[in-house]
Amino acid sequence: LTHGEPxxxxxxxxxxxxxxxxxxGVRCTADEVLITSGTQASxxxxxxxxxxxxxxxxxEDPGYVGITSLLRAHGAExxxxxxxxxxxxxxxxxxxxRSARLVYVTPSCQFPLGCTLSLQRRLALLxxxxxxxxxxxxxxxxxxxxxxxxxxxxxxxxxxxxxxIYSNSFNKMLFTSLRLGFLVVPEHLIxxxxxxxxxxxxxxxxxxxATLCEFIxxxxxxxxxxxxxxxxxxxxxxxxxxxxxxxxxxMELSSPGAGLQVIGWLAPGIGEDEAxxxxxxxxxxxxxxxxxxxxxxxxxxxVLGVGSASVRGISxxxxxxxxxxxxxxxxxx
Amino acid sequence: LTHGEPxxxxxxxxxxxxxxxxxxGVRCTADEVLITSGTQASxxxxxxxxxxxxxxxxxEDPGYVGITSLLRAHGAExxxxxxxxxxxxxxxxxxxxRSARLVYVTPSCQFPLGCTLSLQRRLALLxxxxxxxxxxxxxxxxxxxxxxxxxxxxxxxxxxxxxxIYSNSFNKMLFTSLRLGFLVVPEHLIxxxxxxxxxxxxxxxxxxxATLCEFIxxxxxxxxxxxxxxxxxxxxxxxxxxxxxxxxxxMELSSPGAGLQVIGWLAPGIGEDEAxxxxxxxxxxxxxxxxxxxxxxxxxxxVLGVGSASVRGISxxxxxxxxxxxxxxxxxx
Numbered sequence: 116l117t118h119g120e121p122x123x124x125x126x127x128x129x130x131x132x133x134x135x136x137x138x139x140g141v142r143c144t145a146d147e148v149l150i151t152s153g154t155q156a157s158x159x160x161x162x163x164x165x166x167x168x169x170x171x172x173x174x175e176d177p178g179y180v181g182i183t184s185l186l187r188a189h190g191a192e193x194x195x196x197x198x199x200x201x202x203x204x205x206x207x208x209x210x211x212x213r214s215a216r217l218v219y220v221t222p223s224c225q226f227p228l229g230c231t232l233s234l235q236r237r238l239a240l241l242x243x244x245x246x247x248x249x250x251x252x253x254x255x256x257x258x259x260x261x262x263x264x265x266x267x268x269x270x271x272x273x274x275x276x277x278x279x280i281y282s283n284s285f286n287k288m289l290f291t292s293l294r295l296g297f298l299v300v301p302e303h304l305i306x307x308x309x310x311x312x313x314x315x316x317x318x319x320x321x322x323x324x325a326t327l328c329e330f331i332x333x334x335x336x337x338x339x340x341x342x343x344x345x346x347x348x349x350x351x352x353x354x355x356x357x358x359x360x361x362x363x364x365x366m367e368l369s370s371p372g373a374g375l376q377v378i379g380w381l382a383p384g385i386g387e388d389e390a391x392x393x394x395x396x397x398x399x400x401x402x403x404x405x406x407x408x409x410x411x412x413x414x415x416x417x418v419l420g421v422g423s424a425s426v427r428g429i430s431x432x433x434x435x436x437x438x439x440x441x442x443x444x445x446x447x448x
Numbered sequence: 449l450t451h452g453e454p455x456x457x458x459x460x461x462x463x464x465x466x467x468x469x470x471x472x473g474v475r476c477t478a479d480e481v482l483i484t485s486g487t488q489a490s491x492x493x494x495x496x497x498x499x500x501x502x503x504x505x506x507x508e509d510p511g512y513v514g515i516t517s518l519l520r521a522h523g524a525e526x527x528x529x530x531x532x533x534x535x536x537x538x539x540x541x542x543x544x545x546r547s548a549r550l551v552y553v554t555p556s557c558q559f560p561l562g563c564t565l566s567l568q569r570r571l572a573l574l575x576x577x578x579x580x581x582x583x584x585x586x587x588x589x590x591x592x593x594x595x596x597x598x599x600x601x602x603x604x605x606x607x608x609x610x611x612x613i614y615s616n617s618f619n620k621m622l623f624t625s626l627r628l629g630f631l632v633v634p635e636h637l638i639x640x641x642x643x644x645x646x647x648x649x650x651x652x653x654x655x656x657x658a659t660l661c662e663f664i665x666x667x668x669x670x671x672x673x674x675x676x677x678x679x680x681x682x683x684x685x686x687x688x689x690x691x692x693x694x695x696x697x698x699m700e701l702s703s704p705g706a707g708l709q710v711i712g713w714l715a716p717g718i719g720e721d722e723a724x725x726x727x728x729x730x731x732x733x734x735x736x737x738x739x740x741x742x743x744x745x746x747x748x749x750x751v752l753g754v755g756s757a758s759v760r761g762i763s764x765x766x767x768x769x770x771x772x773x774x775x776x777x778x779x780x781x
Binding site for chain 2: 116117118119152153155156159181184185188290291292293294295311314315316317318319320321322323423
């Protein structure tokens with residue numbers, strides 16, 4: 116109880132190194148793992164160490180707005196790089212701003228589009244980072260929750276130059292208010308990272324880390340993830356079935372891919388802002404796609420998540436959403 | 449489990465506001481309390497919001513080196529301001545660097561000298577802050593552990609202009625690896641602080657906060673602090689008695705005041721570095737006073753703490769320290 120290591124509780128770091136090697140192909144030892152309070156804090160720490168004000172950072176477009184805000188809070192100039200069905204397109208990035216210092220990517224589970232970064236794009240991104248001396252921040256969240264397609268190992272597993280910083284979070288795997296995540300940092304950065312952590316906030320809570328460590332090493336985590344996969348599959352089935360029945364003509368849902376959300380593309384004549392707002396008034400929490408775009412514009416759509424809604428809540432929500440959209444459609448010219 | 453507030457768990461903030469009003473005279477509501485992972489993280493957050501690179505910051509001289517390091521990591525120019533038996537001397541600060549942006553102070557329990565900032569000096573500091581538009585970061589750690597003199601209310605209780613940021617830490621009251629502390633922030637800063645926290649690391653662990661909240665509201669904290677006071681008193685008695693018996697002629701101990709350490713002033717001819725080093729080799733962990741000074745020089749001395757040593761360990765440590773110092777003295781010219 117009386118002390119802690121700046122990198123985090125060693126048995127937990129060992130359990131994590133073991134787990135991500137086996138499940139994600141991440142190449143590291145416990146000495147390269149740093150425990151944090153989650154992805155936001157992980158990127159914050161790395162941005163403090165790696166970014167200077169006005170540095171350019173590539174960000175997936177569309178992408179998670181919390182990350183964009185954080186990068187901007189660091190004084191970075193965020194450059195949106197378009198994502199298509201193969202993930203972020205490095206060629207677009209090179210054309211828009213070749214000499215960025217950092218890129219934030221979600222290779223296994225793009226938020227919000229749910230696509231996976233293709234192998235070819237992965238290699239292109241690593242080539243670019245090596246050429247430009249740029250860093251790649253790989254957010255591997257929800258990588259174990261895949262509902263279509265073949266899982267790919269982490270981008271970090273392909274990195275031979277020490278450019279990739281790998282991040283994941285137990286706040287997403289277990290529960291949001293846990294506040295434990297981790298980074299895998301290239302070996303040549305680890306001393307700087309440990310020194311920074313030590314001066315910024317010393318070390319993470321040891322009781323929390325020790326508890327999580329037991330949870331992992333006793334096999335509960337694996338069991339939990341298996342149960343969650345089944346649960347989310349059931350929720351997606353409910354969502355897709357209800358959508359076919361009630362949303363036809365108003366909204367077309369993308370297929371579940373990686374991650375816990377799909378995009379509901381709005382039918383012509385239904386405005387995104389209005390749909391988002393009126394859904395919210397009915398207690399249906401969505402994200403308007405335009406809230407997640409940076410430099411591009413996209414067709415009107417709402418991000419629909421199954422992460423925190425019950426099966427019954429999803430059925431009811433879809434019916435209510437259908438009423439909202441029907442009203443909006445009937446008013447369309 | 450699924451969400452948290454950027455300022456922290458509200459029932460805990462309420463319990464804290466209640467407790468510090470009663471025990472420390474701090475004037476605040478739960479709306480001005482922010483839960484952090486401890487003092488280091490608290491100052492880090494405030495420094496990010498309040499300091500620009502090259503800003504001057506007054507720091508108690510001698511003072512806690514972890515704070516000096518953190519301020520320098522923010523690019524601040526740290527100005528040491530001499531501490532005497534009445535605490536930090538504002539007049540010295542005005543002469544050395546009138547227009548500092550921030551001052552870090554431990555008014556109720558100066559580290560390492562154990563003195564208390566006098567009422568006159570408190571008022572002078574508040575006047576200066578108001579004149580210069582400076583911020584006062586009040587670290588009120590260990591304020592309930594006082595072994596001599598009359599307790600004073602927190603400096604914050606005298607502040608009428610919203611210049612004082614009050615900080616305290618449960619890592620010191622309970623155990624180091626807990627990682628929970630808090631700030632009381634002037635009302636006009638709280639929105640900025642909440643926004644920054646939200647983008648930097650979202651919110652603190654809810655289970656930890658809820659547990660601590662129960663611990664406080666059920667009266668365990670009060671009982672714990674009472675027991676700790678008795679325990680530390682016993683340890684100080686042991687230290688002072690052993691010192692009278694074994695250290696006479698080698699080292700003169702300051703009287704316990706506020707906080708869990710005293711200064712052992714070395715007799716002439718005994719070098720501080722050598723004494724510190726050879727004590728460490730015997731497993732006696734001290735801090736050389738010169739490691740804590742910034743711009744001044746002080747007589748040779750070691751900081752001796754009772755916070756993590758048992759009564760038996762203290763007796764044994766003092767005897768071993770006496771042997772080390774006797775050897776060093778016998779070699780003196």
